[in-house]
Structures are given as C-alpha cells and as structure tokens.
Amino acid sequence: MNKGIFAGWKDVTIYVTLIFLLLVLLCVETPVLIPLAIVIAIAVFCFARRTMRNKRLTMSGYLDDIIRNIERANHYAVRNLDVGIAVFASDGKLQWKNARFEEMVGLRHVDGKRPEEVLPLPDNAFETMCVKDDEKVIAVKTRWYRMRYFSMQTKPEERARDNAVHSSLMVYLTDVTELEELKQQYHDDRLNIAFVRFDNYEDVAKGMSEAARANLTGEVSERVSQWAVSLNGFVWRSGKENCMVGFTNV
Known part of the structure; x- marks a missing residue:
C-alpha cells in the first residue's frame, strides 16, 4: 500500500521533506501553529501526490502512444512492404x-x-x-x-x-x-577480345610468288572474317600475322 502511495516520488522527495522539516521547526517554536501546520502538511502531501499521479498518467499515455505507433508501423511493414x-x-x-x-x-x-x-x-x-x-x-x-x-x-x-x-x-x-536480367544482359553483351597470331605465316609464304602470297593473305583474311561474322563480331588486322577479333556472347 505504502509502495503504491509513494511510487514515483523520487523527484519531489527532497522538496516535500524540507517543507515538512520547516513545519516541524515552526511548530516547535510556535506550538499554537500546530493545527495550521498539520493542514499545510496534508495539503502539500495531497498536492504532491496529485502532481505525481498526473505525471505518471501523462508518461504512461505517451509510452502507450509510442508502443501503438510502433505496432502499427510493424503491421504496415509486414503487410504492405514489397518483401x-x-x-x-x-x-x-x-x-x-x-x-x-x-x-x-x-x-x-x-x-x-x-x-x-x-x-x-x-x-x-x-x-x-x-x-x-x-x-x-x-x-x-x-x-x-x-x-x-x-x-x-x-x-x-x-x-x-x-x-x-x-x-x-x-x-x-x-x-x-530487373537486376538479374541486367546481369544477364551484361553477360550476353559483354565484348570478348581474341588476339590471333599466325606464327608460321612467313614459313608458309617462303618461295611463293607475289600473286600466291596475295592469294594466301586474302584466303586467311576471308576465313578469319567468316569466323568473326559467325560470332557477330569484327576483325581488326594489324599486319599479315596479327589480327584482333571482337565478339559478344549473343
């Protein structure tokens, strides 16, 4: 019972105690004021109790509002978010x-x-x-x-x-x-580069006439170009023995 009456009085305990001590000293010095001191003490006690009760109710209502808002937010998130x-x-x-x-x-x-x-x-x-x-x-x-x-x-x-x-x-x-489709599109459209080098080109071309060499070069270029076209790519030649082929995965 006492615990319920004095619950939450920590903030005003010092002030109420000082008032009661002053009233006690006043009664000791002037006994005729004892009835008035008792009335004042009861009034201070009732006022402090009422103030603390209102404070607890206000804080309790505030916390209840916070809890309800959190519950509503959680409920909305669970029900309506795209997860x-x-x-x-x-x-x-x-x-x-x-x-x-x-x-x-x-x-x-x-x-x-x-x-x-x-x-x-x-x-x-x-x-x-x-x-x-x-x-x-x-x-x-x-x-x-x-x-x-x-x-x-x-x-x-x-x-x-x-x-x-x-x-x-x-x-x-x-x-x-959308992200996975973008990854797949990137994979399909990614440019692949192949460097092609004919190591024995000069050995094969030895002893050939200029016309035969031209025919050989044309034949090699034609074959490489056909291969690049089949890959939906392109060919860039940097010489008779070297070329670069670019193509995508599509």
Whole structure:
C-alpha cells in the first residue's frame, strides 16, 4: 500500500521533506501553529501526490502512444512492404506468411507445407537452412528473388525437455528480377577480345610468288572474317600475322 502511495516520488522527495522539516521547526517554536501546520502538511502531501499521479498518467499515455505507433508501423511493414515473409515452425511446416509471399511463390493455401514444397529448393532444405543463416538467388517461374533465411532457436527450457535442438526458420523474399536480367544482359553483351597470331605465316609464304602470297593473305583474311561474322563480331588486322577479333556472347 505504502509502495503504491509513494511510487514515483523520487523527484519531489527532497522538496516535500524540507517543507515538512520547516513545519516541524515552526511548530516547535510556535506550538499554537500546530493545527495550521498539520493542514499545510496534508495539503502539500495531497498536492504532491496529485502532481505525481498526473505525471505518471501523462508518461504512461505517451509510452502507450509510442508502443501503438510502433505496432502499427510493424503491421504496415509486414503487410504492405514489397518483401515476402514466411515463418516455418520447428517441424519444418509453414506457420505464417504475408500476402506478398503468396504472390511471389504463385501458390495459394501453402500453410503447413515445407520450404521445398513452396520454393525451388532441394529435399530436406529446411534442415540445411537451419544450420547456417545465408542468402541465395532463386528463380520462381519468370521472376528472380533474393532469398534470405535466418534460423531462430527455441528457448533453452524447451530444448532441455527432450534434449533436442529445435529451430524455426524465417524466410524473406525480395524481387531482384530487373537486376538479374541486367546481369544477364551484361553477360550476353559483354565484348570478348581474341588476339590471333599466325606464327608460321612467313614459313608458309617462303618461295611463293607475289600473286600466291596475295592469294594466301586474302584466303586467311576471308576465313578469319567468316569466323568473326559467325560470332557477330569484327576483325581488326594489324599486319599479315596479327589480327584482333571482337565478339559478344549473343
């Protein structure tokens, strides 16, 4: 009871104590003022108690508003952000997911299914994913997603009951289709350079007439050009024995 009455009085304890001491000294010096001192003491006590109660109510309301705002922000983030979120229980079955996760995997009624039944993963993927937190890029139909997963250990007292380690799994999916397509386009359009050198050109051309040498040079150039055209590339010659061929992966 006393703890409830005087809870939160730390900020005003010194001031109230000083007032009470002054009233006691006043009563000792002037006993006739004892009734008045008692009234003042009761008034100070009631005022301080009321002030502290209002302060606690104000602070409590402020903290409640903060908590509600945080909960609303978390709820909005989970429901509306462009991230698919799923929670798999310790038995490997899907326990909770947001609507975006269902949209990404393109399935409905996925509750109770294992990760490999929902996502393009190998068998027993849940056990493997619980060992180490990691991320990877996976393809689901025509889209690419970066999958991040984190294991969450159960409470120690729960594990101690059967001496087994149980982990639940959180999976986050982020759409990275545009990035992966850009990577693929870069890979396909990347320019490859090949330096070609004919080491025995002079040996072959020895003893040939000028016309034969010209025909040989033309034949070599024609073959190299045809090879470059087949690769959708180009040829740049820096001499009879050297040339550079550029082409893309497409």
